[in-house]
Amino acid sequence: MAAQLPDVALSTPVADTPLSAVPESGRRGRGALHSLDIWIPAGFLILMIAACYLWPLVYHMPPPVGGSILAANLPPLSPGHIFGTDPVGNDILSRIFYGGRVSFEVGISTTLIGLVIGGLLGTVAGYRGGATDAVISRVLDVLIAFPSLVLALAIAEALGPSELHTIWALSFYSIPLFGRLARAATLPLGEQTFMLAARVSGTKARRVLMRHVVPNILPQLMTFALLGVGVAIILEGALSFLGLGVPAPGPSWGNMIALGFQTMTSQPDLVLIPSAFLCATVIAINVLGDALRARGATR
Amino acid sequence: MSTSILEPVGVGALGPGDRATAMARTILRSPSLRLIGRRLLTAIPVLFGVTLLAFIVMNLLPGDAARELSGINATPAEVHALTIKLHLNYPFWVRYGDWLGGALQLHFGTSLTSGVSVTSILAQRLPVTFELVGYGFVISLVLAVPPAVLAARRPNGLFDRIHLAVSLTGLSIAPYVLALLLVIVFAVHLGWFPAIGFVSVSQSVGGNLRSLTLPAFSLGFGLACFYTRLLRADIVEQMQSQDYVVTAQAKGLRPSRILVRHALRNSLFGFLTVVGVNLGSLIGVTVITEQIFSLPGIGYELLQAIDNRDVPVVLATVVVFAVIVIAANLLTDLLYAVLDPRIRYGRSAA
Numbered sequence: 023m024a025a026q027l028p029d030v031a032l033s034t035p036v037a038d039t040p041l042s043a044v045p046e047s048g049r050r051g052r053g054a055l056h057s058l059d060i061w062i063p064a065g066f067l068i069l070m071i072a073a074c075y076l077w078p079l080v081y082h083m084p085p086p087v088g089g090s091i092l093a094a095n096l097p098p099l100s101p102g103h104i105f106g107t108d109p110v111g112n113d114i115l116s117r118i119f120y121g122g123r124v125s126f127e128v129g130i131s132t133t134l135i136g137l138v139i140g141g142l143l144g145t146v147a148g149y150r151g152g153a154t155d156a157v158i159s160r161v162l163d164v165l166i167a168f169p170s171l172v173l174a175l176a177i178a179e180a181l182g183p184s185e186l187h188t189i190w191a192l193s194f195y196s197i198p199l200f201g202r203l204a205r206a207a208t209l210p211l212g213e214q215t216f217m218l219a220a221r222v223s224g225t226k227a228r229r230v231l232m233r234h235v236v237p238n239i240l241p242q243l244m245t246f247a248l249l250g251v252g253v254a255i256i257l258e259g260a261l262s263f264l265g266l267g268v269p270a271p272g273p274s275w276g277n278m279i280a281l282g283f284q285t286m287t288s289q290p291d292l293v294l295i296p297s298a299f300l301c302a303t304v305i306a307i308n309v310l311g312d313a314l315r316a317r318g319a320t321r
Numbered sequence: 322m323s324t325s326i327l328e329p330v331g332v333g334a335l336g337p338g339d340r341a342t343a344m345a346r347t348i349l350r351s352p353s354l355r356l357i358g359r360r361l362l363t364a365i366p367v368l369f370g371v372t373l374l375a376f377i378v379m380n381l382l383p384g385d386a387a388r389e390l391s392g393i394n395a396t397p398a399e400v401h402a403l404t405i406k407l408h409l410n411y412p413f414w415v416r417y418g419d420w421l422g423g424a425l426q427l428h429f430g431t432s433l434t435s436g437v438s439v440t441s442i443l444a445q446r447l448p449v450t451f452e453l454v455g456y457g458f459v460i461s462l463v464l465a466v467p468p469a470v471l472a473a474r475r476p477n478g479l480f481d482r483i484h485l486a487v488s489l490t491g492l493s494i495a496p497y498v499l500a501l502l503l504v505i506v507f508a509v510h511l512g513w514f515p516a517i518g519f520v521s522v523s524q525s526v527g528g529n530l531r532s533l534t535l536p537a538f539s540l541g542f543g544l545a546c547f548y549t550r551l552l553r554a555d556i557v558e559q560m561q562s563q564d565y566v567v568t569a570q571a572k573g574l575r576p577s578r579i580l581v582r583h584a585l586r587n588s589l590f591g592f593l594t595v596v597g598v599n600l601g602s603l604i605g606v607t608v609i610t611e612q613i614f615s616l617p618g619i620g621y622e623l624l625q626a627i628d629n630r631d632v633p634v635v636l637a638t639v640v641v642f643a644v645i646v647i648a649a650n651l652l653t654d655l656l657y658a659v660l661d662p663r664i665r666y667g668r669s670a671a
Binding site for chain 2 (some may be wrong): 172287
């Protein structure tokens with residue numbers, strides 16, 4: 023998206039390129055180390071999600087908005103405010119946890135919508151071929167060529183900025199990506215014997231799709247989906263950064279970075295703390311996705 | 322194409338004019354050209370769809386352009402007059418047709434806020450964005466290719482592991498976060514580069530490069546991390562499984578030479594397609610980069626135009642973005658077809 027964001031650039035599905043078929047041969051772990059590359063990032067993510075959703079329920083925590091101006095601009099490690107407070111007196115740790123909820127919710131829902139709708143469109147296009155394929159492919163092309171930032175901006179302007187509308191806007195980005203990926207994964211299946219057998223024996227198209235095509239392409243889509251969550255989290259931050267995601271007083275990592283951007287020279291930690299959480303989360307997601315993909319390739 | 326093109330041509334009995342026709346036929350028969358034709362044909366509906374979608378989206382926006390433009394103190398009569406002047410009272414399809422007709426002749430109307438012709442705005446803004454993208458792209462290639470080769474030299478070696486860690490981090494860092502970090506370190510603390518602003522080439526070449534270095538780096542670094550991983554994986558694959566590598570080894574060539582002259586060369590083909598497709602999407606990334614660094618490029622213009630509800634500018638910008646993405650894809654396909662004959666004759670995959 024223009025937001026394609028930026029991120030966008032990195033998110034082109036790799037799977038339909040000749041390069042992608044290459045297993046990362048370096049990553050076949052052995053013995054006890056075998057699953058460390060999965061458990062470390064997965065553990066970190068579970069910890070993050072638990073912190074965002076459970077911590078505020080279990081421990082007392084100042085609310086993420088409506089802080090007192092008397093407690094504004096406290097430096098990190100102040101009593102009661104581990105990360106300090108922002109220029110309007112909100113506790114930063116609390117904003118990090120509540121903002122993390124936004125990131126996880128947007129990242130996961132956007133990816134799920136893309137996976138289901140895009141995956142379905144791509145599978146049908148790849149399976150049916152001909153005119154169906156041409157029409158669906160062109161529609162996906164239009165969505166890819168259309169600057170998604172404009173779409174996101176338009177949705178934010180027309181419906182008002184909110185978390186839900188951010189999800190809609192980003193779905194226009196994830197749907198064509200998964201669509202293309204699913205189509206590329208379905209195409210080679212058409213030549214396989216089991217597909218021919220299914221068709222010759224008179225199986226209905228819907229059943230062929232659900233019982234034969236989907237189980238075959240799902241693993242490939244799923245590993246990409248994990249990477250997609252990372253990209254969506256970055257994009258959500260970008261939209262919030264531009265003031266088009268979660269509206270201003272509400273917490274979101276992108277918002278916090280944008281707010282800190284204004285006082286960056288005097289208080290760099292206002293930018294650095296949310297950035298660190300954003301990056302650590304995305305790194306964990308990418309490492310996990312990578313490890314799972316390597317595992318899949320070895321199998 | 323007519324069937325006559327496929328008929329064999331007897332060269333012996335031809336005059337000069339006939340020879341020209343024969344050449345024309347040969348060219349027309351070229352599979353690369355046919356591929357171009359096929360791809361251009363599919364690009365048309367896509368471009369058309371983009372303009373239609375853009376028009377619909379801009380129409381869905383709340384607010385009345387005529388009312389906003391004429392200011393708070395305007396009388397209803399003035400608003401009405403402006404509505405008629407802007408043709409806002411016409412039905413959707415009529416307005417779309419008018420706009421499309423103009424756009425086909427590259428007349429995108431005039432900006433609602435400044436009154437300047439949109440074409441001249443684009444002409445002024447695009448070079449900045451192109452320079453930024455070009456610079457970022459060069460940085461990404463420089464950062465991607467040599468480390469990929471070094472890492473592929475010894476898979477799982479020390480350098481390979483560092484390479485993996487750095488590239489994974491770079492892939493995960495959001496471009497805007499990277500941009501802010503660069504500003505904090507290199508502009509605020511070290512003062513090597515300006516934090517914001519743009520110096521045009523005509524003012525000062527050095528100043529121009531300095532003002533674009535941080536934005537270009539923030540754009541290019543993430544891309545480099547993506548490229549370098551793909552390239553490394555592909556080179557490793559080539560080195561391990563390709564017969565030509567065995568042949569080269571058997572001939573007694575130095576490993577570094579095999580790596581660079583044989584494996585890297587072959588890997589670059591596949592690499593090219595990824596790079597091309599990405600170059601198109603890079604244009605979207607520039608929006609936020611230009612915003613952070615206050616660069617007067619097309620992305621900056623787009624955000625302003627959306628803020629001001631400047632419909633002609635937004636529409637033209639959307640078209641420009643779409644054309645760039647489509648053109649990048651097209652060029653990629655063509656380059657690939659020209660470089661790899663196997664593709665030319667096959668059914669196009671996309």
